[in-house]
Every structure is written in structure tokens, then in C-alpha cells.
Amino acid sequence: MDRDHFEVLGLARAYHVDAADMEARYLALQKETHPDRFAKALPRERMDAVVRNTELNDAYKVLKHDIKRAEYLLKLEGIDLGEEKPQPTTGATKQLVVDAKLLMEVMELREALAEARSDKDEPKVEALTEDVQVRRARALQIVDEGFTAYEKGDKSKLDAIARALVSLRYYARFMEEVEGKE
Amino acid sequence: MADALYDIAEPGESKAKEACAGRAVGIDLGTTNSLVAAVRDASPVSLPDAEGRMLLPSAVRYRADGAPIVGREALAAAALYPHDTIVSVKRFMGRGPKDAETTRRFTPYRFVEGDGPVVKFAVAGPREVTPMEVSAEILRALKVRAEVALGGPLEGAVITVPAYFDDAQRQATRDAGRIAGLEVLRLLNEPTAAALAYGLDKKSEGMFAVYDLGGGTFDISILKLTGGVFEVKSTGGDTALGGDDFDRALAELIVAKTGGDAATMSASAQRALLDQARAIKHQLTTEETVLLDTRPESGSVTRAEFEAAILPIVARTAAACKRAMKDAGIDRGQLDGVILVGGATRVPAVRAFVEELFGHEPLADIDPDQVVALGAAVQADLLAGGGPREDVLLLDVIPLSLGLELMGGVVEKIIPRNSTIPTGAKQTFTTYADKQTGFDLHVVQGERETVNECRSLARFQLKGIPPMAAGMARLEVTFLVDADGILRVMAREQTTGQESSVEVKPSYGLTEEQIEQMLFDSYEYAEEDLTARLLAEARVEAERILAALAGALVSDGRLLSAEERTAIEGTMAGLAEAVKAGDHHAIRKRTSELDLQTKPFAERRMNEGINRAIGGHQVDEIGDRVEHAKGTAAHEGPGGGH
Amino acid sequence: MQQAGIHGEAPVARSEGDGEFKVADAAIAHIGRLTDKRRAEGKATEAIRIGLRGGGCDGFSYVFEWADKPAGKHDHVLEFDNGAGGTVRLFIDKKSMLYLKGTTLNFVTGLMGHGFKFENPNVKGACGCGESVQF
Numbered sequence: 001m002d003r004d005h006f007e008v009l010g011l012a013r014a015y016h017v018d019a020a021d022m023e024a025r026y027l028a029l030q031k032e033t034h035p036d037r038f039a040k041a042l043p044r045e046r047m048d049a050v051v052r053n054t055e056l057n058d059a060y061k062v063l064k065h066d067i068k069r070a071e072y073l074l075k076l077e078g079i080d081l082g083e084e085k086p087q088p089t090t091g092a093t094k095q096l097v098v099d100a101k102l103l104m105e106v107m108e109l110r111e112a113l114a115e116a117r118s119d120k121d122e123p124k125v126e127a128l129t130e131d132v133q134v135r136r137a138r139a140l141q142i143v144d145e146g147f148t149a150y151e152k153g154d155k156s157k158l159d160a161i162a163r164a165l166v167s168l169r170y171y172a173r174f175m176e177e178v179e180g181k182e
Numbered sequence: 183m184a185d186a187l188y189d190i191a192e193p194g195e196s197k198a199k200e201a202c203a204g205r206a207v208g209i210d211l212g213t214t215n216s217l218v219a220a221v222r223d224a225s226p227v228s229l230p231d232a233e234g235r236m237l238l239p240s241a242v243r244y245r246a247d248g249a250p251i252v253g254r255e256a257l258a259a260a261a262l263y264p265h266d267t268i269v270s271v272k273r274f275m276g277r278g279p280k281d282a283e284t285t286r287r288f289t290p291y292r293f294v295e296g297d298g299p300v301v302k303f304a305v306a307g308p309r310e311v312t313p314m315e316v317s318a319e320i321l322r323a324l325k326v327r328a329e330v331a332l333g334g335p336l337e338g339a340v341i342t343v344p345a346y347f348d349d350a351q352r353q354a355t356r357d358a359g360r361i362a363g364l365e366v367l368r369l370l371n372e373p374t375a376a377a378l379a380y381g382l383d384k385k386s387e388g389m390f391a392v393y394d395l396g397g398g399t400f401d402i403s404i405l406k407l408t409g410g411v412f413e414v415k416s417t418g419g420d421t422a423l424g425g426d427d428f429d430r431a432l433a434e435l436i437v438a439k440t441g442g443d444a445a446t447m448s449a450s451a452q453r454a455l456l457d458q459a460r461a462i463k464h465q466l467t468t469e470e471t472v473l474l475d476t477r478p479e480s481g482s483v484t485r486a487e488f489e490a491a492i493l494p495i496v497a498r499t500a501a502a503c504k505r506a507m508k509d510a511g512i513d514r515g516q517l518d519g520v521i522l523v524g525g526a527t528r529v530p531a532v533r534a535f536v537e538e539l540f541g542h543e544p545l546a547d548i549d550p551d552q553v554v555a556l557g558a559a560v561q562a563d564l565l566a567g568g569g570p571r572e573d574v575l576l577l578d579v580i581p582l583s584l585g586l587e588l589m590g591g592v593v594e595k596i597i598p599r600n601s602t603i604p605t606g607a608k609q610t611f612t613t614y615a616d617k618q619t620g621f622d623l624h625v626v627q628g629e630r631e632t633v634n635e636c637r638s639l640a641r642f643q644l645k646g647i648p649p650m651a652a653g654m655a656r657l658e659v660t661f662l663v664d665a666d667g668i669l670r671v672m673a674r675e676q677t678t679g680q681e682s683s684v685e686v687k688p689s690y691g692l693t694e695e696q697i698e699q700m701l702f703d704s705y706e707y708a709e710e711d712l713t714a715r716l717l718a719e720a721r722v723e724a725e726r727i728l729a730a731l732a733g734a735l736v737s738d739g740r741l742l743s744a745e746e747r748t749a750i751e752g753t754m755a756g757l758a759e760a761v762k763a764g765d766h767h768a769i770r771k772r773t774s775e776l777d778l779q780t781k782p783f784a785e786r787r788m789n790e791g792i793n794r795a796i797g798g799h800q801v802d803e804i805g806d807r808v809e810h811a812k813g814t815a816a817h818e819g820p821g822g823g824h
Numbered sequence: 825m826q827q828a829g830i831h832g833e834a835p836v837a838r839s840e841g842d843g844e845f846k847v848a849d850a851a852i853a854h855i856g857r858l859t860d861k862r863r864a865e866g867k868a869t870e871a872i873r874i875g876l877r878g879g880g881c882d883g884f885s886y887v888f889e890w891a892d893k894p895a896g897k898h899d900h901v902l903e904f905d906n907g908a909g910g911t912v913r914l915f916i917d918k919k920s921m922l923y924l925k926g927t928t929l930n931f932v933t934g935l936m937g938h939g940f941k942f943e944n945p946n947v948k949g950a951c952g953c954g955e956s957v958q959f
Contacts, residue, residue, distance in 0.1 A: 027411050031575055035604060035665045039367065039565040043194050050604050050664065057602045187932065187939025190858060190872055193892035196885070363919070365877065 004076060005059035015070055015147030017063070026060045070143050071165055077155065079162050081169075099163065106170040113177065129178050136171045139164040205332045206367060206566035208340045208375070208558025209324055211317060211355065213272040213424060214397030214525060215551065216240045218324040218339075219559035220332060226379065226559040228552050229331040237551060238327075240397075242319045243267040244305035252323040261457065264290040264449035266306040270426055271320075273398045274301050274313040275358075276350035276691065290449035300692060314358040314692060315700055321362035330718040338365035340562040342554050344399040345371035346419030346581045348627050349639050352668050353691045361700045367565045369666040372396070373403035374414055374578055375557030376523040379548055381407050382560060382574070388518030389415075391506075393536050393544065394554075395499065396524035398424040402503045404510040404517075410573035416509035416600045417581045418502040423495065425463075425526030431491040432459040432483070436474060439481050463488070467528055489531040496535050503539055509600050514541050522546040523553055577602055580663050582637075587624035591633045596661050599629065603663050610676070611657040617649035621657060625671065640691075644673045713766070720769040724761050727773060728754055731780065734787065741786045753779055844925045845874075845916060847904050851931040851940060855912050868892045871901075871913040874929070875920035886942060891915055 006013050009025050031037070033053040038046045062068045071081050109132060116124035142164040146157035207220045207229070215237040219228045228236040235254075243256035244266045250256075260267040268291065279293060279301050294302035294310050302310045321341070329335055341364075343355050352369055359366035373392035380386065387407050394401040401419040405412055433455050437444050447455070465472045466485045473482045507513060520536060522544045527533065536544050548556065564574060579600045585593040586609070596607045611621060621644040628636030647655050656676040663669050692700075731754060739747065757772040847855075859869045868890050875887040895901050895915045902914040916924060927944040 027408065027413075027575075030411065030577060034575055034577070036368075036561075036565060036575065050662075054604045054606045054662065057605050061601060061605075187941055188886065188888050189939060190855075191889035193868060193873075193890050196877075196887040196889045 003055070005063050005072060008055055008059040009063060011063070013073065013076065014151050015066075015073055015143070016151060017069070019064070022060075022063065026056070026064075029056050067165065067168060070147065070161065073147070073150075074158060074162055074165070077158055079158060081162065081165060102163070102167050102170065106167075106174065109174060110177070113174070125178065129175070132171050132174050136168065136175075139167050139171070143168075205328070205334060206337050206339065206562035207324075207328045207332075208342070208370075208555050208560070208562045209321065210342050210372070210375075210552075210555035210558060211272065211320060211358075212240055212396055212554075213270050213399060213426065214240055216320050216324060217552065217555045218328045219552070219555040220328065221559050221563035226556040226563075228555060229328055231327055232330075238320065238323060239269075240271065240320055241267055241269045242271070242316050244307060244309065244311065246306045250319050252319050261450050261453040263306070264453045265292050265304070267453075268303055268305070268311075268316045270398055271313050271316040273422065273426070275317065276348065276352070276354040277301050277313070290452045312692070312700075314354050314361060317355070317358035318361035318700070321359060321364060325362060325364060326714055326718070330722065333719070333722075336364065337566050338367040338562065340368045340370050340558045340565065341366055342370050342372045342375050342558045344394070344396070344419060344421055345373050345401040345403050345414075345417040345578075346399065346421050347667075348421070348582055348637050349584075349667070349669050350627075350637065350691055351421065352666060356666065356668065357692055357697055357700075360697060367562060369668075370558050370561050370576075371401070371403065371414070371417065371578055371581075371667075372399075372554045373401050373417065373521075373523060374405070374412065374576055375555075375561065376521055376548075376553045377403070377405045377407070377412055377557070378560050378574075378576065379553045379557035380521050380545065381412060386519070389510075389512060389516055390519050390521060391503070391517055391540055392521045392523060393499075393503070393527065393540075394419075394523035395526040395532060396424050397526065398422070398426045400424060400499050400502070402499070402506045404506050404512065411575045411577065413577040414579045414602075415511070416506045417579055418506040418509070419581070420498065420502060423498060425524070425529075427495045428463055428488075428492045428526065428529065429456050429459040431495060432463055432488060435483060435487065435491050436462075439483070440474065463529070467530060485530075492529070492531065496532055499535075500539055514539075517542060520544040523550050525551050578665070578667070579603060580605065580667055582627045583629055584639075584661060584663070584669055585626050585628075585636065587626060587633045593626055593628075593631055593633055593636055597663060601663075603667055604665050606660060606662045608661075609659050611659060612653050613647065613650065613655045613657075614652055616652050618652065618655070619647045619649055620645045621647065621673075623659065623671075625669070639669065640671075642671055642673070647675050648678050650677070717764055717766040717769070720766040720773070721761050721764075724757055724769050724773050727776065728758060728761075731776070734783070738783075738787050742783060746783070750776070750779055750783070844921065845900075845902060845914070846928040847912065847914070848928055848930040849907075851929045852904060852906050852912055854931040854940070856906050856908065856910065859910075859912075862890070871895070871915050873915045874924070875917050876923050877920075887920075888940065 004013075009022060009029070011017060011022065011025070030053070033049055033056055035046060035049050035053060038049040041049070062072050074081065109128065113125065113128050115121075116128060143161050146161035146164070149157050150161075205220070207218050208226070209218050210216060217228055217236050217238060219226050221227075230236050231238070231253075238253045239257040241253065241257040241260060243251045243259060243263055245251065251259075256267055257269065260269060278299055279296065281301070292304040294304050296302075300312050300314075302312055303316070304310055321339075325336060325339070339359065341355055341359055343352055347355070355369060356366050373394045376392050376394065377390060380390075387409075390405050390407065392401070392403045392405065394403075399419065399421050400423040401417065403417040404415045406415055407413075434444065436442075436455065436459060444452070462472045462474075462483055466483070466488050469485070471482050471484045474480050517540060520540045520542045522533065522536065527536070527544075527546065527550050533544060533546075560574075561576065580597060580603050581599060583595045583599045584597040585595040588594050594609075596609060597605055611623075613621070623642040623644065624633065625639045625642065626633055626636035627639050630636050644657060644659075647657065654677065658674050658676050660672045660674075661669060662672070731750075735742075735747070735750070742750070753772065753776045757769070757776055760768040760772045855872065862869045871891040873887060873889055873891040877885065877887055896917070898918050899915045900918065900921055902916065904912045904914075906912050923946055924944065925946065927942055927946075930941045930943055932938065932941050
């Protein structure tokens with residue numbers, strides 16, 4: 001009975017989506033399922049509405065976000081990147097092993113950042129930031145192209161997408177560090 | 183008499199028919215002032231008290247005997263009874279005895295010592311009251327006011343809360359509503375309520391920031407308005423920052439200027455000082471300099487000094503505003519407008535600060551004191567009265583992340599902040615010891631990584647897990663946040679499908695039994711409430727009749743003989759006196775006497791056929807009302823039960 | 825409309841609400857029939873909750889439903905002998921009782937069909953749909 005997020009919003013499984021169309025569907029479904037519409041209904045009807053509306057909110061939260069949507073698509077295809085933090089579960093799904101090359105790359109970048117910071121070398125920090133932005137754009141392109149193939153029925157690039165998505169997480173954390181986390 | 187025939191409903195399913203439109207109100211339960219509004223003739227209006235005042239000061243004075251006094255009268259005597267008069271109770275909602283709020287300076291209360299989860303004030307009686315009970319007194323006063331204005335009991339209320347209120351503070355507010363005997367239809371975030379009032383009024387579209395600086399709380403919300411949908415994108419704030427803090431800062435400035443010592447001041451002197459500071463703050467909105475005393479040599483405060491004193495407080499709002507914009511994924515250039523809410527935004531320095539921060543001249547054309555209640559009334563009407571309107575929908579968010587404590591005091595976020603509500607999440611846990619049959623969970627709320635820096639909400643104990651080897655049991659824990667922003671937790675053991683019992687120990691709230699007890703305690707006043715309402719209704723009816731009759735005497739007095747007229751005027755005077763004396767039985771009795779006596783007059787007016795459209799209609803109405811009143815009086819005879 | 829005699833003269837009640845709320849014989853009998861039917865279906869038959877709550881255009885509507893929880897400590901528990909060895913049990917919360925004093929719960933058959941009816945002397949008006957009452 002559990003529907004996937006795409007089904008909830010009445011969309012085909014795809015990375016490339018029309019954001020305006022998705023928002024319009026979301027708002028139309030909100031008007032159908034929001035608990036406010038059932039304020040005078042019987043308790044069990046209200047409960048049903050809450051369940052449907054929660055399902056809608058959870059679906060939209062994931063699908064409206066490019067990277068979360070990409071990760072979710074992979075999950076539907078059996079590649080679970082897991083949550084960003086370790087889970088208190090004994091998960092049975094396949095965990096992706098982060099390859100050593102990426103770890104080295106990111107470690108070096110972060111060391112360079114820490115060094116530039118302690119030297120108060122602002123131009124160096126900026127250069128590093130730009131460098132990561134370029135890498136980020138490259139990874140996003142892999143995701144984009146991989147899913148273009150996927151949408152035509154070619155699933156051969158899913159592993160490459162997965163690796164790109166993992167690297168994007170590391171780049172995002174790097175950027176957070178640059179901006180200074182709250 | 184209701185002729186309806188009933189069937190016995192299934193548990194929890196008794197309900198009034200849909201066709202019955204109810205009386206639903208919006209209540210702004212504010213730190214400094216509270217008010218109630220309702221939708222009348224399709225637009226929201228604040229409901230005044232008998233003297234025509236909208237704002238009810240959020241002050242409650244407990245007395246050794248009799249019901250507590252709420253509002254202006256309580257506030258006026260606050261300096262005389264500093265321990266028994268609770269003001270700004272909102273700051274204590276959902277707070278514990280060890281919280282910072284209870285240990286602040288200029289807090290003239292007596293707190294009950296102890297480790298209980300809820301703050302208690304020791305007041306006259308002597309009795310101990312929780313912030314929920316104090317708030318319930320304010321709500322009860324507004325409820326009675328609304329019942330009189332709307333002519334009958336309420337179907338329910340939407341109560342507003344600061345968007346940044348955490349789960350414990352929301353629970354406390356909902357509990358206060360229940361203790362006051364209100365059906366709480368929804369807790370609505372204050373900035374969202376304000377946006378609703380503005381958006382409907384102006385039919386706005388686009389991205390808006392609502393900057394809400396009230397007496398004790400600060401909220402910032404970013405909303406997108408599209409085709410009647412009010413979608414909150416992000417929210418932020420500080421539940422212990424507001425105009426009260428301006429008063430404190432100003433009080434310290436006054437103490438410094440006059441050479442006093444806050445530490446050694448009596449409770450009464452502290453209260454008086456705070457009152458003085460508040461009055462000076464209001465004056466400084468329009469004046470440049472205010473004397474501390476009537477004598478010039480006693481010194482003065484300038485607006486510049488005041489602004490310098492409050493600047494650090496106002497500046498604290500900037501970080502929350504910036505974070506909210508970031509969370510919404512916008513920068514200030516994408517905003518279409520900024521809305522000001524809350525009395526503290528009247529301070530010119532605050533307005534200037536907001537304009538500077540957002541680069542927009544803020545909107546404040548709906549009274550910032552009333553706009554929240556007006557918006558809440560619209561929502562109440564949507565939920566109860568007018569039924570759903572196809573074109574309006576509110577989508578709100580949870581203000582703070584919800585998480586669980588993991589080993590080592592680390593917080594695992596389960597539901598991130600700014601998730602649209604209602605929302606849910608599932609987590610699976612397993613046992614760590616062989617034959618383990620129980621599990622402890624600690625739910626916290628906040629953005630920090632460690633438990634100690636987050637707000638503890640509740641501890642749950644899952645029991646009755648069938649004994650299995652370590653790691654075999656799979657416990658699925660479901661978090662559900664409802665449309666009020668309040669969390670519910672359920673748990674199930676998956677391998678056996680057994681529902682585990684969940685024992686909730688709210689960290690700062692009341693247990694179900696305590697609420698029951700408070701509800702019961704409030705019954706003490708139920709008869710008093712009933713009498714008050716009957717009296718108010720009888721008065722309103724009597725006054726209407728007296729006014730209509732006085733008008734009829736002027737326009738058609740010639741239809742009466744001098745004798746008749748004297749008799750009628752005598753009865754009218756008697757009724758007016760009864761209205762003053764305040765016994766509803768007597769008012770009803772005299773109202774029906776007046777009815778009997780004026781029947782011939784009414785008939786003559788009808789026969790004359792003059793002013794049939796206006797005059798005749800009025801007499802008709804008088805007749806009806808008096809009939810009505812008589813009917814009730816008859817019921818209150820020997821068999822009556824009041 | 826046909827009305828049965830008042831049954832409440834000597835109800836077996838164990839609360840201070842004694843005698844203030846009455847149930848007519850016809851209502852007792854019909855509750856008995858419903859109870860048998862529900863028991864066969866395995867549904868809750870422990871007691872019937874009666875009360876008033878805000879709602880409807882005239883302010884109050886009746887709560888009239890099977891109870892699925894035991895009585896709370898603020899409930900009056902009224903018990904009536906059903907004349908056939910059984911007991912009809914009602915839960916009425918104390919606040920609602922203020923407005924229900926003197927009421928008789930009846931069961932009537934007439935032109936409007938048949939159903940339970942609250943004969944409440946405190947009521948001063950009812951709205952068109954009759955589902956909501958005013959005091």
C-alpha cells in the first residue's frame with residue numbers, strides 16, 4: 001500500500017522534472033488532503049487525511065530538491081547511499097563503499113583549506129572554493145547525463161551517478177566549512 | 183426544545199450536523215495583551231469588552247477568596263500585589279523551575295521550590311498555580327467576552343503561538359485552552375496569522391517576511407503567497423526576546439540615573455519601576471525626551487539613550503532573520519514585502535532597523551496589536567464556521583528540528599526544522615542485550631549536536647518486547663508531527679508485530695491526570711461562569727429592548743395616554759435598575775413584565791401602519807425577545823435548575 | 825408521539841447525581857436491544873457517555889455515544905436496572921450535568937421516525953436542524 005514519492009505526486013520516475021508543474025501538483029494535492037479541509041470530519045477521516053497529507057509533504061520535501069531527488073531515484077533502483085550520518089539501525093540494504101580516491105581528494109582539499117585559514121591567506125581560500133565549485137559542477141553534470149540515459153531506459157550509468165552523488169556530499173560539507181557552520 | 187432524534191454514536195463520533203455553522207474565534211494569547219476576534223459579515227473583527235476595549239492585559243491577580251481577577255484591574259494593582267499578580271505569563275509556558283526565565287532579575291514572583299517539571303507560582307489563597315492555569319484564566323475571560331458578543335457558547339477557538347515555540351510550549355498552550363474549557367481547533371503561528379490577515383486583505387502574491395516582535399517573543403517567518411495558498415518557507419526567532427526586554431533595559435537605565443540598586447528593591451518597587459519604564463518607552467515613540475519625574479532636576483531619558491540601550495536586543499533579531507532567508511533559499515532582493523507585527527514594532531528604532539535589514543519599507547497598516555487575532559479569526563472561521571474556502575489554505579512548518587538522543591549524548595535529527603507539517607518519520611532500533619525487553623528513548627528539540635544544548639521534550643519507555651537475542655528485535659518508532667506542530671510517538675516491534683507500550687514522561691509538561699485535575703478545579707467556577715453568561719445575555723437583551731422602546735416612545739409616544747406612558751416608563755426604570763443590580767432572574771422577570779405592559783402599544787403601532795418597514799419590525803422584534811425571555815423565566819421556576 | 829412512563833423513580837444509582845438525570849422505560853428497553861446486538865458484534869457496550877460540548881449554531885450539541893474508556897474521576901456514573909437482570913450504565917461529566925439537570929432520556933416513535941430524545945428543561949432554544957441547543 002506504500003506508494004513511492006513519484007506516485008504520490010503523480011509523476012513518472014525521472015530526475016528531470018518541471019519544477020513549476022511539480023509545485024502546481026503539490027499545491028493542488030494540498031488542497032485535497034490538508035487536515036484543515038477535514039476539520040469537521042469524523043476522527044478516523046481526519047486521521048486518514050493526516051496520513052495522506054504527511055505522505056504528500058514527505059514526497060515533496062524529497063523531490064523538490066535536485067540532489068535528494070537523485071539519491072531517492074537511486075534508492076528506488078536498489079542503491080542506497082544511506083543518510084548522511086550513521087544510522088542507529090541494522091540496515092539490510094546495500095551500502096555504497098566510498099572509494100579511496102575521493103577520500104584522498106577531499107582530505108587534501110580540507111587540509112589546504114585549514115592551512116590557508118591559519119595563514120589568513122584569503123586569495124588561497126577563494127581559489128580553493130572556486131576549485132571545489134568546478135568539481136561540484138562536474139559531478140552535477142555526471143548526474144545529469146547519467147539520468148538522461150536512465151530516462152531513456154539505460155541503467156548502465158547508475159554506479160557513476162552514485163559516485164558523483166557521494167562526492168557532492170563531501171563538496172557540500174567543504175562549502176559549509178568555508179561559510180562557517182552556524 | 184430540540185426535537186432532534188438521536189442514535190448512540192460510536193466512541194468519539196458524536197457531532198453536530200455540518201449545516202450548523204458554529205461560533206469560532208481567534209485568540210491572540212499575548213505576553214502583554216491578549217485579544218479575541220471573530221469573523222462577522224465575512225470580515226474579521228476584534229471583539230471588545232463591555233467598555234469597548236479590545237486589548238485585555240495578560241495579567242491575572244489571585245485573591246485569598248473568590249475567582250481570580252483578569253486584565254486591566256489586575257494590572258493596575260500589580261505593584262500592590264506583586265506576588266499574586268502574574269504578568270507576562272507566556273514567558274513561563276512550557277518552562278521548568280530551573281530555566282533561565284525563572285531566575286531573571288526584575289521577576290517579583292514567589293516560585294514553588296521543587297524539582298517538578300513545571301514552574302509553579304505561589305499566590306494568594308494560598309495556592310500554587312502553573313503557567314497553564316494562569317493562561318487559562320486569560321482565555322476564560324476572553325471566552326466569556328466572545329460568548330456575550332456572539333450571543334452563545336463557542337464552538338471552538340484557534341489560539342496563536344509564536345512560530346518559534348517549541349513542542350513543550352505548544353503543549354502548554356493547548357493544555358491552557360483545555361483547562362479554560364475551550365475546544366482548541368488549531369494552534370496557529372502568529373506570523374502566519376498576520377500574513378493571513380494581510381494577504382486576504384490585500385490579495386497579495388509573492389514572497390513576504392513577517393517580522394513579529396511582541397512583548398516577550400520574537401518571530402521571523404518567510405512566506406510565499408500563491409493563489410490563496412499561504413506557504414511558510416521558513417521560520418526562526420527567539421522565544422525569550424521582546425518588548426519586555428526593552429522595559430528591563432530602560433529600567434536599568436533609570437536605576438543607573440537615579441542611583442538606586444535593583445538587587446535590594448522590594449517586589450513592589452520592581453513592579454513599579456517596570457511600569458514606569460513601559461510608560462516612558464511608549465512616550466518615547468513620539469517624544470524626544472521624557473522626564474523621570476515631574477521635577478526637572480530629577481533627570482530625564484532621551485530617545486537616543488533609549489535606542490542605545492535597546493540596540494543590542496534589537497540586533498539579536500538580525501541573525502534569526504538572515505538564517506530564515508537562507509533556509510527559505512532566498513536573499514532579500516527576492517522579497518516582495520515585509521510585514522510588521524507586535525506592539526514592540528511601534529518603536530521607531532525597530533522600524534528603522536527592519537527597513538535597513540530587509541531593504542524594504544515595512545508594512546504596518548493593519549494595527550500590529552490586532553493583526554494576529556484577526557488572522558486567527560479567519561482561520562477559525564475556515565475550520566469551523568464558514569467551512570473550508572476553496573481558495574485559502576495555510577501550509578506551516580515545524581520551527582525546530584526534532585531528534586533522539588544516541589549513545590554518548592549525541593543528537594540524531596529525525597525531523598529537520600522547517601519541514602512542512604503535518605510530517606512524519608520512521609526509525610528502526612534494535613536491542614543491544616540478549617533478552618532485552620525494554621528500551622529508553624529521549625526525544626529532544628533543537629539545532630545543536632549534543633543533548634545538553636537541546637530542549638528535552640520527553641522520555642519514552644518501550645516495554646513488552648519479547649525476549650530475543652541481541653540485535654534481533656526490530657523496533658520501529660514513528661514520529662508524527664500534527665498540524666499544530668505537536669509531536670506524537672508510536673512504537674512497534676516488527677518481528678512479532680507487537681505494539682509496544684509507550685510510557686511518556688513529558689520533561690516540562692503536564693500529565694493527562696494533572697490536566698484532568700485542573701479541568702476539575704475549574705468546575706469550581708463553572709456555575710459562576712454560567713451565571714455570568716446568563717447575566718450578560720439578559721443584560722444585552724434588556725438593553726436592546728430598552729433602547730428600542732425609548733426610540734418607539736419618541737417616534738410614536740402620542741399613541742399612549744399619559745397614564746400608560748408613566749406606567750411604561752416606571753417599568754423601564756425598574757428594568758434599568760435591575761440591569762445595574764446584576765441579578766439575571768430579576769432582569770428576565772422585569773423584561774417579561776415590560777413585554778406584557780407594552781403589548782397594547784405595539785399593537786397600536788402596528789395598526790397605525792406607520793413606519794411599517796422600520797418601526798413595526800422593531801416592535802415585532804421586541805415581542806419576540808420578550809417571549810423568549812419569558813420562556814426561560816418559566817423554566818427557572820420551581821423545577822428550574824440554575 | 826408515544827411516550828413511555830418515566831423509569832427513573834428508583835434508579836440504582838451510585839453517585840451524587842442521583843435522580844437528576846432520568847431514563848424512560850422505552851429508552852432503557854431500546855438500549856437493551858442495542859447492547860445485545862453490539863455484544864454479538866464484539867463492540868464496546870460497557871456504558872454510554874452523555875454530555876454537552878460546544879458546537880453547532882446554537883452553541884451546544886449533545887455527546888451521545890458508546891464509551892470505550894472507563895469513567896474518569898470527574899464523571900457521574902448512573903446505573904439503571906433494565907428490569908431483566910441487566911444494568912444500563914451512563915457516564916456524564918460533572919460540567920455537562922449542570923446543563924442536564926432534570927433531563928429525561930426518552931425513546932420515541934413518531935412521524936419523524938424513531939430515535940432517542942433528550943427532554944431537557946434547561947434548553948431555551950434550538951436551531952433549525954435541532955442538533956444544537958441553546959441554554
